[in-house]
Amino acid sequence: MQNPFQIDRRSNLGRKALLNEYVNKNLPVILTDAAKDWPAIGKWTPEFFKTHYGHLTKELDGRLITLAEQVDRVLASTPEDPAPYPYCVEMTDYFPDLLKDIEPAIVFGRMDRVRSPLMPKALMHGTPIHEIFFGGNGSAFPFVHFDALYLGTNITQIYGAKDFVLYRPEDGPYMYPRPDNEKFSRVTNVFDPDLERFPLFAKAKPYFATLNAGETIYFPCGWWHTTVTHCPSISSGRVVLNTLNYDMYLRDKYKRWSQRSKFKAKVAFGIGKGVGSLMSAIESLH
Ligand SMILES: [Fe+2]
DSSP: SSSOOOOEEEESHHHHHHHIIITTTTTEESSSSSTTTTTHHHTTHHHHHHHHHHHHHETTTTEEEEHHHHHHHHOOOOOSSSOOOOOOOOHHHHHHGGGGGGSSOOOOSSSTTTTTTTTTTHHHHHHHEEEEEEETOOOSSOOOOOOOOGEEEEEEEEESEEEEEEEEEGGGGGGETTTTEEEESSOOOOOSSOOOOOGGGGGGGGGGOOOEOOOOEEEEETTTEEEEOSSSSEEEEEEEOOOTTHHHHHHHHHHHHHHHHHHHHHHHHHHHHHHHHHHHHHHHHO
């Protein structure tokens, strides 16, 4: 990868500056200290999960694996034989008792609409909120993509380190979106891309950062991204829903709802619009 942009790394960034310099400008940033009070930092290790949750299972590549097996694979992982990289592991389903370890929540936006008491549960049903990722040396997220439902993301590195490669939403025309899913790129290896098949990809400008333990990366909705790890790694992801991406979220949800019932989808969309207006009105007072 040639001359990637570096993502800003900031410490002790006040809320106003965070909003003005990054969130409202749709730019990513790394916060070195946003998770400094999280009990997870220093507590969550591969051994911790193997000891306390090793019996939990997840289907991966058509096979059921235990977390104990995954931890062993992570610790033995090499680039030649990398550990698998499970994703869509929702903390609320697998580790509800550990959610307290990732508090206080880091809020990017005037209001965290995921947690707003005004947000009806039905509007968040089926939306992943907290994900956890376990990877080893050579593990990589299998796709370059931007996140479902136009959600923003913040990812905190709990253990080890992880490399992130991001591309701006404006680079979408160079990303060769898949015909079956516009949020996924057909370019699979950003470090050694097949420029004969994907010549325009050379115009996409990569943003690169290594996220170290204790640091949090925020990237707004629509930013293409993928990750690779070079050591045992545990990270925690949290979706970001705020005034900037709420309407896009609602429209994408509507598409999903309407596959089941057009009528119910219209009702839910209407409720969502009303709730959004109310939240915007309250936010404007702050
Ligand atoms: Fe993602």
